[in-house]
Structure formats: C-alpha cells, structure tokens
Amino acid sequence: MLSKNRAQFIRSLHQKKFRQEHGLFLVEGAKSVREVLASDFRVDTLLATEAFYKENALPADRQPPSVEIVSPEELTRVGTLESNNMALALVRTRENRPLLAEPGEIVLLLDDVRDPGNLGTILRIADWYGVRKVVCSDTTAEVYNPKVISASKGSFTRVHWYYTDLVAYAQALPAGTPVYGAFLDGQNVHNLPFGTEGGYLMMGNEANGIRPELVPMVSRSVTIPRYGDAESLNVGIATAVILDNWRRGAM
Amino acid sequence: MLSKNRAQFIRSLHQKKFRQEHGLFLVEGAKSVREVLASDFRVDTLLATEAFYKENALPADRQPPSVEIVSPEELTRVGTLESNNMALALVRTRENRPLLAEPGEIVLLLDDVRDPGNLGTILRIADWYGVRKVVCSDTTAEVYNPKVISASKGSFTRVHWYYTDLVAYAQALPAGTPVYGAFLDGQNVHNLPFGTEGGYLMMGNEANGIRPELVPMVSRSVTIPRYGDAESLNVGIATAVILDNWRRGAM
Known part of the structure; x- marks a missing residue:
C-alpha cells in the first residue's frame, strides 16, 4: 500500500x-x-x-x-x-554528456523536435537502424517526459542523447564532416551515395523544419521524393525513410 | 450561438x-x-x-x-x-465501395490495424507515395474516427478506402497478382525487384502482424532489415519504408 x-x-x-x-x-x-x-x-x-x-x-x-x-x-x-x-x-536521469560521431557512425541531430511522441518514435527508429547517439537542440522535447519514454518502447535504454545549443555544436564539427539535413527541396535521397564514412543526419521542427541558422552547417540537403499530394511527412517517418536509404546505400 | x-x-x-x-x-x-x-x-x-x-x-x-x-x-x-x-x-460519410488495383497501381491492404493514429498516419503516407486506395479488414480502426481524420492531415480527402472481409477479398484476387506482405522474417526489402507492375502491400496488426489465414494469399513476404536492437518498427513507419523502397525500385 x-x-x-x-x-x-x-x-x-x-x-x-x-x-x-x-x-x-x-x-x-x-x-x-x-x-x-x-x-x-x-x-x-x-x-x-x-x-x-x-x-x-x-x-x-x-x-x-x-x-x-x-x-x-x-x-x-x-x-x-x-x-x-x-x-x-x-x-x-543521466548526466548530459557530449556525443560525437566515430568514423563510420551515424548520429542524429534533432533541431527543435517538439512533440514527445515524435521524439520517442525517433529513439525507437534510431535503435532499429543502429544509431546509438542523438544530439538534441535545447528546445527539443525533454527525453524524460513519460510520453517519450513510453513511445520509445524500451529503446531509450539503448540510445544515448545529448542536449545542447545545436548551432554551436554544429559549428564546432570538423570541416568536411558529412552533415545531411532533411529539407523539402534537397537532393533525392534515392540517388545519394551515402557511402560508409558515416556522419550526421539533421531533422527539423515539425512545422518549420531546420532553423535557417543551421543551414550553413548542412553539407548536403536531402529530400524524400513525393509521388502523391500530401504536403509533408511526419518527422519520425522521414527519419526512418532517410536512415533506411542511408543504410541501404552503405552496403 | x-x-x-x-x-x-x-x-x-x-x-x-x-x-x-x-x-x-x-x-x-x-x-x-x-x-x-x-x-x-x-x-x-x-x-x-x-x-x-x-x-x-x-x-x-x-x-x-x-x-x-x-x-x-x-x-x-x-x-x-x-x-x-x-x-x-x-x-x-462515403458509400463503402470495392476497390481493386489497376495495372501499375499500388494498393494497401490493412489487416486489423487498430490504432486510429496509425491509420491516419498511414493515409498520409499513402497520399505522399501516390497510393490512392486502401483496403481495410473489418476490424481495422474506423476511418471516420476523429483521431484518424486529424492524423491524416487532410490526406483523407485524396485516398479511398474500402472495408471488407480481407481474407475473402485476398482470396478473390486473380492468381499471379503480386501481394507483398510485411513480416519479420521475409526477404530483405532492399533487394526486392518490385518492378513497375504494381500490386498490393499488406500490413498487419500492431502487436500480432498479419493473421495466419492471410499468409497463403501473400505472394512475397518482405522485411525491413534491422541494424540495431529495437524489437520492431511501428506499422506506419514500416509502411512508409516499404513504399519508399517500392517506389525507388520501380524507377
């Protein structure tokens, strides 16, 4: 009792x-x-x-x-x-420790992903695609929110996160680091030679996408081709589709 | 007032x-x-x-x-x-009219997708990938549920649906019709030659997948390869990833 x-x-x-x-x-x-x-x-x-x-x-x-x-x-x-x-x-809760991509590793960068359900889903997707590190802007949903934990279906135990000023973080990455960013007008993800060097994938806010301040730090802008009429895809869905193309392309 | x-x-x-x-x-x-x-x-x-x-x-x-x-x-x-x-x-509401795939067309078959949020998300994904017809088992969430309508973000206006006994429906499809089904132990979706003939993609229940009665009507079982440790992907995510591979493969 x-x-x-x-x-x-x-x-x-x-x-x-x-x-x-x-x-x-x-x-x-x-x-x-x-x-x-x-x-x-x-x-x-x-x-x-x-x-x-x-x-x-x-x-x-x-x-x-x-x-x-x-x-x-x-x-x-x-x-x-x-x-x-x-x-x-x-x-x-865990200490908030910096995370960086090792050679060959894929790391997610989340810019202002606000919905806890989306963040939890993204952790689960990361876990499926073998992505172990997620770097979140300070404005991204709090990972310890019960909705995030619950939507991650246990994947929160296998994925690490780091909350930081994402602009400063991205600026500090070594020159030449591959940073892919999801936009509505980028290169077709089906044709990109992702290769095996790894790098970063940046996903933006549900309504506004990636902030303009972050655009200069994106080395390649990617887009999921659309075959119908929906205006957009949910950020979790888009993360999964891009990671799937990345893993497929890196084989 | x-x-x-x-x-x-x-x-x-x-x-x-x-x-x-x-x-x-x-x-x-x-x-x-x-x-x-x-x-x-x-x-x-x-x-x-x-x-x-x-x-x-x-x-x-x-x-x-x-x-x-x-x-x-x-x-x-x-x-x-x-x-x-x-x-x-x-x-x-609309009359419940039968739908079939025309040559070259992709049609979704949903077996017992119970969560209204998932169904709405699937309509939005279908709309993105140019899938205009969704055939639902009678036990699938009701499409007119406000949560479905809202999660579809307007895509319910562009996608048609048909609720039916999915086993009888699948049994009545002409022999040789391509029916892909999502399973955890199927062929790697990255290696499948989807081609341009179109066909059906069957997705199953959130917890139990596709019912055993439907397995004989699946001509090819497909799986999204896993690179990490999550047990599964959400049915909406899996639908998007498979459709993305299908569209990519059909180019």
Missing part, C-alpha cells in the same frame, strides 16, 4: 520541474520496466504488481534499493498510462 | 454508433476543413469562427447547406481537439 506522500511524490514526476529537481524519471509498463531493469540505468524504486514481480525474478545484484508490491489500481493512479497492471520504476 | 440540442448532436458524432446512424463525421481544424471544403466530400454543416470564415471565402457553389459563425470556445466545446479556434465541419 502506497502512502499518500509517496503517491504524491511519484505523481510530481509527471512534471519536468520535479524530474529535474529530483533527477528521477518514470518508466511504465511491463516491457519498458523489464528493459530498464536489464539496462545500465540506475533504478531507484520498483513498484510492481504481484503478477509482474513473480514473472520477472531479479538476480540479487539487480534488485533496486526499494521494491514495493502494489495493486494495478495504485499503479494506474500514480502513473501516466491509461492503465498499468504491471510495473512502474523510478529511474535516475 | 449554438443551441444546446445542436451542440449535443455534434458531440454525439464523437461516437462511432452515431456517426453510422447519421452518416456524418467530424472534420476539425483549419487545414483539414479547408481541404474537405475543396474536395468532393459533401459538407453538410460548417461551423467557423469569424477569422476562419473571412480568410476562406467560399464560392457560391461550394457553400455548405448550413454555415454558422461560432466562437473558438464553442468550437472547442463540441469538438475533440484540445483547442480549435478555426473551424469544424460535419461531412457525409
């Missing part, structure tokens, strides 16, 4: 302000909690229903400092999901 | 039961309403704020039978969007 104080504390983590203050975020649902328990994230607290706890026996060295068995109703009451009859974890 | 009865009637259309009973569905927000007014859908009623009405002067032959000027608050109260300060239309 969760105390009123405890429940209130957990619910406070629905808000960015308190996530930052406490350095904790929520991971919800069976699959995500299972993945975070198996990852190198530090889980402080596990709230689990008896069903989840029995099915997911944890080795002694993986036991979180605090484990509580709760009812599905309690879980749903403190979490953000419509229903959760499995588990919820309070997990330590 | 909307009467209480009128407001109640509009709100009843949030539910499938009443959409079916009245043969009407909701289109909300400036962009979608503008597109539906310019399409061949029959708009019965337009509720618009003064701002929207002034900016979108309608030629006499495009005036809906009923037009009301309302406040943004009234709009938001009767609609499903978090806020809507532009317009809402009540639109006649």
